[in-house]
Amino acid sequence: MKVGIIGLGFRLGYLGYVFKAMDESFEIAGYVDPNPAGLATLTEKGISPGKAYATPEELIANEKLDLLMIGSPNHMHLDHIRIGLEAGLKVFSEKPIVTTIQESLELAALMAKFGHERLMVGLVLRYAPMYRDLRQALAEGKLGQVVSIEASEHIEPYHGAFFMRDWRRYERYSGSFMLEKCCHDLDLYNGVVGARPERVASFGGRKSFIPANDPAREGINDLELFHRKPSGWMGSDKVFDSDGDIIDYQVAIVEYANGVGMNFHTNLNVPDQFRRFCIMGSRGMAEGDFIRGYFDVHEMLTGKKVIENKYKATELSQHYGADEQMATDIIGHVRDGRPLPVSTRDALEAGILALSMDEARRKKSVIDLRPIWDRFDEALHSRAA
Incomplete structure (x- = not known):
C-alpha cells in the first residue's frame, strides 16, 4: 500500500509508524512539507519517508498512490483535499477537515461531486x-x-x-x-x-x-x-x-x-x-x-x-x-x-x-x-x- 503525505507533522509522523505496525506493506512513497516535524519519528522507527516533493501536484504526478494522507495545518486542508479528489485519489485527512462554515459548505459540495467514500477523516x-x-x-x-x-x-x-x-x-x-x-x-x-x-x-x-x-x-x-x-x-x-x-x-x-x-x-x-x-x-x-x-x-x-x-x-x-x-x-x-x-x-x-x-x-x-x-x-x- 503506497501513500503520499501532505504535511508531515508530528501527527502523521506518528501515524506513519502506527500504519506500518498494522501492515508491513504500508509504504510512504513521498511527502510535501518544507519543515517536516514528523520526519524524526519515522527515522527513529526505521521507516522511510520516501522522496521529498516541493508541491502536492509534483507528488501526485510522480508517484502511483493508493492513498493521499493530509496532515497540513487545518486552514490548508480544503485545498489539499480538493487536489487529491480531483486527481482521482482516495484521501485521508486529519481532523478537523475544514476551519469555517463556508469551507464546510464547499467540502459538502465536493462530496456531492466526488462521492463520500473517497474521503476518510481522522476522528480517531x-x-x-x-x-x-x-x-x-x-x-x-x-x-x-x-x-x-x-x-x-x-x-x-x-x-x-x-x-x-x-x-x-x-x-x-x-x-x-x-x-x-x-x-x-x-x-x-x-x-x-x-x-x-x-x-x-x-x-x-x-x-x-x-x-x-x-x-x-x-x-x-x-x-x-x-x-x-x-x-x-x-x-x-x-x-x-x-x-x-x-x-x-x-x-x-x-x-x-x-x-x-x-x-x-x-x-x-x-x-x-x-x-x-x-x-x-x-x-x-x-x-x-x-x-x-x-x-x-x-x-x-x-x-x-x-x-x-x-x-x-x-x-x-x-x-x-x-x-x-x-x-x-x-x-x-x-x-x-x-x-x-x-x-x-x-x-x-x-x-x-x-x-x-x-x-x-x-x-x-x-x-x-x-x-x-x-x-x-x-x-x-x-x-x-
Whole structure:
C-alpha cells in the first residue's frame, strides 16, 4: 500500500509508524512539507519517508498512490483535499477537515461531486474500545432513550502550554481550540444523540495563560513543564504572554433536534486531567472517562451497575487503543471497502457545531443552527458540476 503525505507533522509522523505496525506493506512513497516535524519519528522507527516533493501536484504526478494522507495545518486542508479528489485519489485527512462554515459548505459540495467514500477523516475516538462499548450498550437498550449528556475534555498544563506556543494558537490557522481539540468529543456525542444540534449557547475566554499567572513572576524558574511538548510550524516560547487568540476555557450548552440537551466543558490548565462523559437515559445511565479508563452503566429501576469495564493504555496508541484500530480499518477501507465508523458528513457536522459554539461565545447569544443545516444540505445534495 503506497501513500503520499501532505504535511508531515508530528501527527502523521506518528501515524506513519502506527500504519506500518498494522501492515508491513504500508509504504510512504513521498511527502510535501518544507519543515517536516514528523520526519524524526519515522527515522527513529526505521521507516522511510520516501522522496521529498516541493508541491502536492509534483507528488501526485510522480508517484502511483493508493492513498493521499493530509496532515497540513487545518486552514490548508480544503485545498489539499480538493487536489487529491480531483486527481482521482482516495484521501485521508486529519481532523478537523475544514476551519469555517463556508469551507464546510464547499467540502459538502465536493462530496456531492466526488462521492463520500473517497474521503476518510481522522476522528480517531470513534475507533476507541470504550466508545464501541458505549454504542453497544445503547443498541442493547440499556440506557433507553437518551435524555441529556454531561461531557468534558480537560488537558494538563503542559498540553495547554503547547497550544499557546504552537500554530494552533491562531484561530485563522486552527479554526479555534474547540474545533481543533474538541471536535473528537462533539462528534462522539452527536453520534450518541442521533440528531443534529439546533441551538447553542457558549461562554469562555482566557484566564489561566495570562501574564499575571506566569510562575516566573513568583521567582519560579523551573518552567520545563510548559515547554515539555515541542511545537512545530510557527512555534513560540511564549506561554503566559502568548500572542494567540484561542481560549483556555469554554463551556457550552446544546439542544438537539430531538430534544436531547448537552453541556460541554473544556479547560487547558487541569493538573489531574480527565475526558469524561455521563449520558442519562430513560432506562439507565452510562458514565466513562477515556483518560482514567473506566466505563460504567447503571440501570434505572434497580440502581444496579450492569456494566463495569476497565481499560488500559496500549503501548502503541496515543488515543486509548483507538489509533491501531483506525489504522487497521482505514487500510481495510482502501483495499476492500471495509465500512468505517465515522464519515465525512459526521466530521463536518461536528465541525459546524464547534464553530457555532465559538460564534455563540463571541456574540454572547444563542445561535440557531437550522439555517446553517439548510445551506449544508443544499450543498451536500447538490449535483456534480
